[in-house]
Amino acid sequence: MIGALTRLGVTPLLTDNEEELRRADKVIFPGVGEASTTMEYLRAHGLDRIIKDLKQPVLGICLGQQLMCSHSEEGDADCLGIFDVPVLKFQPQKHQDKVPHMGWNTIETTGDGIFKGFSKPEFVYFVHSFYVPVCQWTAARTEYILPFTASLHKDNFYATQFHPEKSGPTGERILKNFLDI
Amino acid sequence: MLAKRIIPCLDIRDGRTVKGTNFVNLRDAGDPVELGRLYSEQGADELVFLDITASFEGRKTFTELVERIAANISIPFTVGGGIHELKDVERLLSAGADKVSVNSAAIKNPDLINQIALNFGSQVCVAAIDAKQMPEGWRCFLNGGRVPTDRMLFEWAHEAEDRGAGEILFTSMDHDGVKQGFANDALRKLSDELTIPIIASGGAGAKEHFRDTFIEGHADAALAASVFHFGEIPIPELKQYLCGLNIPIRI
8 A cells, every 4th residue: 555655646544543634634544354343443533533534535434344344244344334334244146155255347437536537347346255245325336245335425525345455447537537636 | 147257367476477479469478468458459358477586575566566556457467476474465456456365374374365365355355276186186286387286176275265265276287288278177077065265377378278278178268378468368369269158258
């Protein structure tokens, strides 16, 4: 993540400090990990309240997106509730439905926000076992086992299930769009 | 649609790529970052960097290399070689690797897979298995194929999955370097029995071999080294060919 942002010419600051988070121009909330233990960590550090209150553009990535939702089936965790939609575990329908959903898949986007300039399906890189269903805040969708949310947007909150920092030139366009908001 | 992945593999010794290449447009073909970036631009879906350095100093060099790769390359990459304990995994992930592959160390200490999965998630743990077909079946080997073990391919692959491996990287030692195609019968059995992705390795010599391993071998990804390094199969050409056969491929 830091490498990807540095390549785009910005100097990211890695922090869990409230003042620094509030002062930041943009906040990125990445994450690889498990939902319930990460939520415990956020609560223990008061970050659950801080993240919800942020007024600048915020981008949640992967677990970051899932934690912005209301509840996750991973560890039966209550999450931040920025998006009032649950996070569910993939239920394979046939043997070829391997979980985790790992690799490059295409997304169809709204064409605005962090997807400004996107007019056709593009490949991005996913690694996850839990998903957000399609809902009113879905900004990009993809399909694996079933159609689901690849990206969410509401007010100043943006989120992606996939990893833009690992998605080659397409991912760089998405990160650049976020930095330009 | 989820795409089948094409993965070039680079062998690294003392921070440099080992096998020669004939890429004329590279400033420094021995620099893994340069080569990795070229593959990424050509459309590689992931990269694997295997450290074949034995020394302690070499390991430090490799970690520094992983930091440079992470800073310069915008697709996922796996690192392997010289991983004996959780501390090694932590060091490489902190340096910016997306996944680690464990081979001999996991056969000697299977609990290593559980520890990696528990601490960092299954998605970072690639169980690499080198096996050879013997009269009694597919037997696993250690140390790059020199030492036979008492483990058989299919039972070990199942155990690795149960312990939390996120992917299996299966190299057929019978097919590796021969360029006559991948071990598709064994691959299909692995792919059909396990519920995690299978990466085919060993045997790539022609574009048709990739087609066969995806269609007949049911592989989720295919890894190769020399056919890419020596430009025998340019990645863009390979991907166009597979795409033309309606195999899901990222172009």
